[in-house]
Amino acid sequence: MDTEILARIQFAFTIAFHYIYPPLSIGLGLLMVIFESAYMRTKNKQYHILAKFWTKIFALTFGIGVVTGIVMEFEFGTNWAVYSRYVGDVFGSALAAEGIFAFALESGFLGVLLFGWNRVKPWVHLVSTIGVFLGSMFSAVWIVVANSWQQTPAGYHIVGEGINARAEITDFWAMVFNPSSVDRILHVWLGALLAGAFLVLSVHAYYIVKNRFVNISKRAFKIALAVAAIFSLAQLATGHSSAEGVAVNQPAKLAAMEGHFPASASADMYLFGWVDKESQEVTGLKIPGGLSFLLHYDFETPVTGLNAFPEEDRPGQINAVFQFYHIMIAIGMLLIVLSLYGMFLWWKGKLFKKKWVLWTFVFAAILPQIANQTGWFAAEMGRQPWVVYGHLRTNQAFSQAVTDNQILFSLILFLIVYTLLFLLFIYLLNKKIQHGPYETSEDEHSDRPHTKEITQIVTGN
Amino acid sequence: METFLGLDYPTWWFLVIGGLFSGYAILDGFDFGAGAWHLFFKKDHSRRIAMNAVGPVWDGNEVWLVIGGGALFAGFPVMYATFFSGMYIPFMLFLVFLILRGISIEVRGKEEWPWWRNMFDIIYSVSSIMLAFLLGVVLGNVLQGIAIGENYQYQGAGFFEFLNPYSLLTGFTTLFLFMTHGAIYLLLKTEGRLFAKLTLLMKKGMILFMVFFGITTMYTLLYIPHLSDDFKANPILFLAPLITFLAIANVPRLANKKRYRLAFIFSSLTIASMLVLVAIELYPTLLFSTVDPQYHIDIYNAASSEGSMENMLIIVAIGTPLVLGYTYFVYRTFRGKVQLDETSY
Numbered sequence: 001m002d003t004e005i006l007a008r009i010q011f012a013f014t015i016a017f018h019y020i021y022p023p024l025s026i027g028l029g030l031l032m033v034i035f036e037s038a039y040m041r042t043k044n045k046q047y048h049i050l051a052k053f054w055t056k057i058f059a060l061t062f063g064i065g066v067v068t069g070i071v072m073e074f075e076f077g078t079n080w081a082v083y084s085r086y087v088g089d090v091f092g093s094a095l096a097a098e099g100i101f102a103f104a105l106e107s108g109f110l111g112v113l114l115f116g117w118n119r120v121k122p123w124v125h126l127v128s129t130i131g132v133f134l135g136s137m138f139s140a141v142w143i144v145v146a147n148s149w150q151q152t153p154a155g156y157h158i159v160g161e162g163i164n165a166r167a168e169i170t171d172f173w174a175m176v177f178n179p180s181s182v183d184r185i186l187h188v189w190l191g192a193l194l195a196g197a198f199l200v201l202s203v204h205a206y207y208i209v210k211n212r213f214v215n216i217s218k219r220a221f222k223i224a225l226a227v228a229a230i231f232s233l234a235q236l237a238t239g240h241s242s243a244e245g246v247a248v249n250q251p252a253k254l255a256a257m258e259g260h261f262p263a264s265a266s267a268d269m270y271l272f273g274w275v276d277k278e279s280q281e282v283t284g285l286k287i288p289g290g291l292s293f294l295l296h297y298d299f300e301t302p303v304t305g306l307n308a309f310p311e312e313d314r315p316g317q318i319n320a321v322f323q324f325y326h327i328m329i330a331i332g333m334l335l336i337v338l339s340l341y342g343m344f345l346w347w348k349g350k351l352f353k354k355k356w357v358l359w360t361f362v363f364a365a366i367l368p369q370i371a372n373q374t375g376w377f378a379a380e381m382g383r384q385p386w387v388v389y390g391h392l393r394t395n396q397a398f399s400q401a402v403t404d405n406q407i408l409f410s411l412i413l414f415l416i417v418y419t420l421l422f423l424l425f426i427y428l429l430n431k432k433i434q435h436g437p438y439e440t441s442e443d444e445h446s447d448r449p450h451t452k453e454i455t456q457i458v459t460g461n
Numbered sequence: 462m463e464t465f466l467g468l469d470y471p472t473w474w475f476l477v478i479g480g481l482f483s484g485y486a487i488l489d490g491f492d493f494g495a496g497a498w499h500l501f502f503k504k505d506h507s508r509r510i511a512m513n514a515v516g517p518v519w520d521g522n523e524v525w526l527v528i529g530g531g532a533l534f535a536g537f538p539v540m541y542a543t544f545f546s547g548m549y550i551p552f553m554l555f556l557v558f559l560i561l562r563g564i565s566i567e568v569r570g571k572e573e574w575p576w577w578r579n580m581f582d583i584i585y586s587v588s589s590i591m592l593a594f595l596l597g598v599v600l601g602n603v604l605q606g607i608a609i610g611e612n613y614q615y616q617g618a619g620f621f622e623f624l625n626p627y628s629l630l631t632g633f634t635t636l637f638l639f640m641t642h643g644a645i646y647l648l649l650k651t652e653g654r655l656f657a658k659l660t661l662l663m664k665k666g667m668i669l670f671m672v673f674f675g676i677t678t679m680y681t682l683l684y685i686p687h688l689s690d691d692f693k694a695n696p697i698l699f700l701a702p703l704i705t706f707l708a709i710a711n712v713p714r715l716a717n718k719k720r721y722r723l724a725f726i727f728s729s730l731t732i733a734s735m736l737v738l739v740a741i742e743l744y745p746t747l748l749f750s751t752v753d754p755q756y757h758i759d760i761y762n763a764a765s766s767e768g769s770m771e772n773m774l775i776i777v778a779i780g781t782p783l784v785l786g787y788t789y790f791v792y793r794t795f796r797g798k799v800q801l802d803e804t805s806y
Contacts, residue, residue, distance in 0.1 A: 088538020108787025
């Protein structure tokens with residue numbers, strides 16, 4: 001296989017694996033802040049136990065996120081040397097800002113968050129939890145700024161030519177607030193918050209179904225459900241505004257997402273389908289003129305299609321972009337339906353009555369993960385053939401000095417290590433879940449309503 | 462060219478990155494060093510104490526690497542790109558060991574089974590050793606130079622080209638320096654028999670370090686003229702290696718007097734002064750080309766635009782006090798001997 005393909009596979013694999021964890025850390029971070037704040041306000045011990053329990057799971061996701069994240073930072077230089085020289089001025093700035101402003105905040109307070117429960121005052125601990133959460137939010141900001149600049153470059157000029165060409169910042173704030181960054185930061189944040197909320201929902205739904213830790217789980221479930229409902233609805237808005245941005249800034253990408261070929265014609269919106277690149281046809285269920293309506297509030301307005309671009313400037317994998325994009329949207333809708341239905345049942349007072357609903361929530365934890373992954377794949381594959389949109393092609397951006405054997409070696413190494421890492425993650429996550437939120441069996445007994453009553457009768461309290 | 466306090470921006474940026482990597486070497490240096498000794502401790506309880514001594518801080522220490530890498534990317538993208546792609550294999554190994562090490566800290570204590578704990582003890586210790594060694598190897602290659610040709614392209618292609626006599630020497634020197642440094646850190650964190658054992662181990666580490674540092678210095682003076690020329694021209698620069706020797710020699714003296722905190726400060730100074738030495742040898746070059754001097758990468762041809770450097774210096778000026786603040790806060794919270802509780806690893 002050639003070096004470019006290998007370098008792309010390695011990058012895609014390592015970034016996709018990495019991206020399982022940071023969204024969980026961000027999302028769990030918010031819930032930890034909520035639980036711990038609730039404890040500070042109400043002094044209800046259950047909130048304290050919830051905060052501690054989720055901090056332990058957070059520690060696991062955070063640890064894997066850090067070590068797999070360092071890989072990403074090095075890989076730009078090792079595998080994408082031409083790209084790194086080209087964007088160093090821009091991308092490097094954002095990355096350095098991320099390190100200084102976000103990671104340092106996150107990791108500085110992490111030690112106290114994990115090990116400081118008995119060492120610092122409760123409010124200092126809460127401040128640390130908030131510090132870690134904000135740090136993880138900021139780190140998403142800077143890396144998405146850097147990526148958005150690749151999608152919609154702004155605030156720069158190009159110096160030099162050929163292999164020595166490079167982008168230099170002319171306006172730092174224009175670079176930071178490039179046309180797509182705000183939309184995409186919000187979209188990524190919400191995706192992350194949903195990943196965390198649905199993991200919490202899943203674990204506590206599981207406890208409720210299994211009739212373990214029921215009291216505390218109902219409490220946690222309701223909070224996470226509210227978070228999920230708010231953010232899944234908000235995600236609809238950020239998703240829509242992202243798509244509008246793509247239509248303006250990266251028309252070829254949007255056309256690939258909907259499999260829209262005609263250079264200028266009203267465009268349909270598919271619920272699902274299959275794109276045949278050769279015949280330029282999409283088979284599937286569609287709303288005629290739907291995409292036109294979505295963008296221009298009119299079913300007839302023409303939308304730029306793939307044929308408006310020369311063959312070499314179109315994304316190579318149109319069907320893949322289409323599928324990833326549609327899977328993401330379908331899941332987004334499903335999450336709205338699920339969380340709103342949950343809210344409805346809560347309002348009716350029947351939230352924990354239906355077993356199948358609880359089981360659905362148990363398995364729904366995987367959904368935001370899939371949506372996050374497919375969303376990124378759609379965004380990145382839709383940007384092809386460019387690594388910096390309109391300026392630098394992916395097939396010119398990889399390291400010339402690295403041989404295919406070297407990449408094969410590192411790729412196999414990562415495959416082995418990450419597989420082990422993933423198995424270990426699942427094993428430990430399961431172990432923590434099976435163990436439950438309580439540290440002592442005494443606390444655990446207090447969470448069984450019947451046992452509690454019996455104890456009261458027996459001891460006369 | 463724009464200047465600030467009489468120094469041009471690339472020079473400032475050279476100092477910033479030097480400072481970041483020195484901070485990284487001092488901080489991750491002690492936790493790699495502590496990990497390197499891990500298998501010398503036999504009892505599970507000792508190993509737990511040793512691992513929990515770095516438990517709350519290893520992650521924060523690695524942030525210095527992330528910031529240093531980001532700063533190099535931002536300040537000298539040409540250096541970042543050429544060097545990282547040129548040193549592909551050692552960097553990939555470094556990353557994999559970094560992952561294995563971080564994970565073994567996280568999961569070692571999660572099961573009671575002896576085989577489980579032993580396995581992660583071995584992974585933890587071996588990867589700590591390899592990380593310290595690889596950092597030294599990479600540094601050796603920077604000092605010695607690599608085959609850079611036209612357009613800053615690395616031209617070597619051998620799988621094991623990064624291993625050569627000089628880089629092996631710098632690798633071992635770094636390993637033993639970190640092991641000494643790590644032993645002193647553990648002295649601050651342990652009590653009883655483990656503490657007594659570490660006193661002995663620290664001395665062994667120091668002797669090995671001095672032997673390798675001596676050989677490396679001789680080798681540099683004899684065989685690597687582009688590094689020694691500066692020194693021969695300005696004999697005053699010999700003060701830097703002299704300070705390094707004095708700083709490290711001061712460590713056992715202070716340890717004998719039981720002034721461990723000061724001993725730790727001096728071993729940190731040793732690391733810092735060695736990196737000052739490296740900086741003097743390099744400046745203004747970042748990476749020597751063994752192909753032709755015209756292909757040397759220096760702080761001017763590798764630099765980002767002035768505007769970018771200015772922005773970044775502002776970011777660093779705002780960020781550094783914050784980073785130092787958090788670092789102080791976390792070390793203060795966990796000062797003193799390790800106490801195991803239910804949240805420990």
